[in-house]
Amino acid sequence: MTDQSASAPLVVPAHRGLLGRFARRAEAVVLPLAALLVGIAVFSIFLLLQGKSPIQFFALTYQGAFGSAFSWQNTLSRTAPLLFAALCVALPARLGLVVIGGEGAIVLGGVAAGAAGVVFSQSIGLIAFPLMAACAMLVGGLWIGAVGALRYYRGVNETIASLLMAYIAIALMNHLVEGPLRDPESLNKPSTTPLPAQLRVGDIPGWEVHWGLAFGILACLLAWVLIEKTTWGFAARIAGGNMRAAQVQGLSVGRLIIGFTALGGALAGLAGFFEVAAVHGSANGSLAAGYGYTGILVAFLARHNPLAIIPVAILLAGFEASSGLIQRRMNLPAATVLVLQGFVFVSILMSDTLYGRFKMFAPERWRSA
Amino acid sequence: MESDLGLWVIPLAILGGAIRVSTPFLFVSLGEVLTERSGRINLGLEGTLVFGAMSGYAAAYLTGSPWLGVLAAAAGGAFFGLIHGLICSLPRVNDIAVGIAMMILGMGLAFYFGKPFVQPVAPDLPSIDFGWWSDVPQVRAALRVNVLFIIGAGLAFAMWWMFRATRVGLVIRVVGDSTDAARAMGLRPALIRTLSTTVGGAFAGVGGAYLSLFYPGSWNEGISSGQGLMAVALVIFARWNPIACFGAALLFGGAGALGPTLQSVGISEGYYLFFAAPYVLTLGVLIATSSPSRAMAGAPGELSITK
Numbered sequence: 001m002t003d004q005s006a007s008a009p010l011v012v013p014a015h016r017g018l019l020g021r022f023a024r025r026a027e028a029v030v031l032p033l034a035a036l037l038v039g040i041a042v043f044s045i046f047l048l049l050q051g052k053s054p055i056q057f058f059a060l061t062y063q064g065a066f067g068s069a070f071s072w073q074n075t076l077s078r079t080a081p082l083l084f085a086a087l088c089v090a091l092p093a094r095l096g097l098v099v100i101g102g103e104g105a106i107v108l109g110g111v112a113a114g115a116a117g118v119v120f121s122q123s124i125g126l127i128a129f130p131l132m133a134a135c136a137m138l139v140g141g142l143w144i145g146a147v148g149a150l151r152y153y154r155g156v157n158e159t160i161a162s163l164l165m166a167y168i169a170i171a172l173m174n175h176l177v178e179g180p181l182r183d184p185e186s187l188n189k190p191s192t193t194p195l196p197a198q199l200r201v202g203d204i205p206g207w208e209v210h211w212g213l214a215f216g217i218l219a220c221l222l223a224w225v226l227i228e229k230t231t232w233g234f235a236a237r238i239a240g241g242n243m244r245a246a247q248v249q250g251l252s253v254g255r256l257i258i259g260f261t262a263l264g265g266a267l268a269g270l271a272g273f274f275e276v277a278a279v280h281g282s283a284n285g286s287l288a289a290g291y292g293y294t295g296i297l298v299a300f301l302a303r304h305n306p307l308a309i310i311p312v313a314i315l316l317a318g319f320e321a322s323s324g325l326i327q328r329r330m331n332l333p334a335a336t337v338l339v340l341q342g343f344v345f346v347s348i349l350m351s352d353t354l355y356g357r358f359k360m361f362a363p364e365r366w367r368s369a
Numbered sequence: 370m371e372s373d374l375g376l377w378v379i380p381l382a383i384l385g386g387a388i389r390v391s392t393p394f395l396f397v398s399l400g401e402v403l404t405e406r407s408g409r410i411n412l413g414l415e416g417t418l419v420f421g422a423m424s425g426y427a428a429a430y431l432t433g434s435p436w437l438g439v440l441a442a443a444a445g446g447a448f449f450g451l452i453h454g455l456i457c458s459l460p461r462v463n464d465i466a467v468g469i470a471m472m473i474l475g476m477g478l479a480f481y482f483g484k485p486f487v488q489p490v491a492p493d494l495p496s497i498d499f500g501w502w503s504d505v506p507q508v509r510a511a512l513r514v515n516v517l518f519i520i521g522a523g524l525a526f527a528m529w530w531m532f533r534a535t536r537v538g539l540v541i542r543v544v545g546d547s548t549d550a551a552r553a554m555g556l557r558p559a560l561i562r563t564l565s566t567t568v569g570g571a572f573a574g575v576g577g578a579y580l581s582l583f584y585p586g587s588w589n590e591g592i593s594s595g596q597g598l599m600a601v602a603l604v605i606f607a608r609w610n611p612i613a614c615f616g617a618a619l620l621f622g623g624a625g626a627l628g629p630t631l632q633s634v635g636i637s638e639g640y641y642l643f644f645a646a647p648y649v650l651t652l653g654v655l656i657a658t659s660s661p662s663r664a665m666a667g668a669p670g671e672l673s674i675t676k
Binding site: 098100150152153154155156157159160161163164165167168171172174175178179293296297300333334335336337338339340341342343345346348349350352353355 | 412452456459460461462463465466467469470471473474475476477478479480481484590594595598599601602605639640641642644645648649651652655656659660661
């Protein structure tokens with residue numbers, strides 16, 4: 001597209017009013033949406049080749065995810081961990097880091113919360129909840145913060161390290177839940193001692209969805225403020241653009257890397273806390289439900305924008321919430337959702353090549369009327 | 370089984386396990402060496418491995434021939450490699466992220482198409498008995514070596530020779546070290562990288578066929594737990610040298626055999642911690658061999674992972 005930039009006027013007006021500002025922002029919305037639709041279209045062709053109806057698939061998805069109050073509750077309960085898991089990807093991504101091991105922080109955060117719940121089982125929720133959440137965040141933050149530290153001090157690739165640590169975390173969880181922390185009464189499914197009733201996180205009044213959703217949305221809002229409105233967020237973006245330039249500018253890149261990864265890990269740990277205290281009632285193998293992996297796709301689809309994470313997480317939670325209905329009605333395997341996620345993920349990454357190629361999103365290249 | 374071997378059972382079982390478990394590591398890491406030497410990284414080989422395991426098992430079951438299964442796995446792996454290579458040829462696309470996406474897609478497709486093949490039994494790949502001279506069953510079991518392991522070892526040496534002494538090897542190395550130099554020589558970097566990624570994917574697919582057709586020798590959704598990813602990390606440890614990959618694969622195979630071996634002799638305390646041994650070893654090796662300041666010795670210059 002060099003010919004267009006060559007013919008652009010030398011003096012570029014700073015902006016072209018509201019329309020110009022709108023056009024610039026529109027690119028970040030239109031391209032991911034188009035990529036999402038392309039991914040869905042490819043998946044629909046895939047279903048057609050199997051002799052299955054994509055129309056029935058998406059009708060059932062709507063019904064199972066958003067069709068009734070009950071399905072909305074199911075979707076929103078699954079949204080909560082996805083919000084935290086996506087932030088665990090999006091925050092380090094500001095520094096150009098691809099951290100994909102949020103699952104490990106969720107799992108170990110859940111174990112920490114479960115163990116803390118046993119310790120504080122005599123106290124009231126008002127005292128125990130902050131302590132349990134703090135334990136979960138501390139463990140999650142240390143786990144993913146270690147990935148950042150390894151990256152900064154040893155140059156270890158954060159993508160591989162974080163995924164390896166997710167496998168280690170799941171093995172650790174199995175060891176703890178089947179060994180030292182096991183409740184002897186949990187026979188079929190090894191678990192920690194169930195939390196007493198007063199230490200179960202309840203529902204948001206009138207919503208029948210647990211409080212994790214509210215805190216997840218709050219975390220997204222705060223993360224947006226951190227990234228867009230504070231000097232730390234600004235410094236992180238500079239460092240993400242060019243690590244060496246940031247160092248030359250005197251930014252402490254090490255603190256940024258470790259801080260952002262640890263914060264992401266702490267939030268993923270908080271997801272583990274809510275999974276234990278609001279959903280399962282004790283820490284067990286159900287913690288490794290794959291939210292950490294779906295969160296990767298949520299963050300990439302949202303282009304690592306914490307505000308965009310909220311609707312994207314609801315959408316992907318909806319796909320997972322309706323999975324059971326689709327399996328029963330259409331006789332499709334459980335992995336169908338994974339295939340859909342794969343197509344959408346590949347499509348969204350391919351769309352990266354399109355940014356800056358369309359004139360309609362670049363007001364400075366519009367011909368003056 | 371209560372022979373007079375005593376505790377010798379453990380190292381023997383680990384040796385046998387190293388040979389058995391290492392083959393998928395070997396094939397995936399050789400595929401990754403080929404890909405990375407051309408200047409690109411494919412983190413999606415975990416997904417390719419799982420898809421290879423499924424397609425190999427399915428083809429072997431349907432045709433009755435395990436070798437047709439291996440061929441199908443190689444073809445499936447090549448297809449995934451080709452897609453990865455083509456997508457990464459687009460400008461400004463992040464090859465690490467595409468690898469993650471291909472990993473999810475590969476696993477999704479493998480689980481989707483593999484569901485009908487969880488129950489049936491496919492024919493196994495043949496193996497050669499190198500322990501015929503011994504009367505001890507454990508020795509014989511340890512030295513029952515699968516043909517694919519021998520092919521993999523041969524492939525490692527062949528690749529080493531290719532990079533060292535052939536024109537093809539030189540072309541791949543030039544493209545991997547400097548896009549500009551390659552262009553100046555009249556080479557087409559995107560094409561060569563895509564081809565390398567395709568062949569690398571085929572290798573990873575064969576590694577998957579080994580999983581489902583020999584050890585553990587059945588298809589299920591938990592057939593690979595990060596072997597493909599560990600093999601990618603192993604390439605850094607092996608400094609992009611195919612023969613070093615062979616040694617590293619044996620080491621990782623031994624670590625992977627630790628948990629099952631200890632369980633087989635009745636040590637179940639901390640079983641899950643031993644199960645984590647290969648991941649801990651991989652991480653330890655990555656920490657030991659990475660460096661924050663200087664570029665890694667032997668690393669291809671265009672590799673995004675080391676820049």
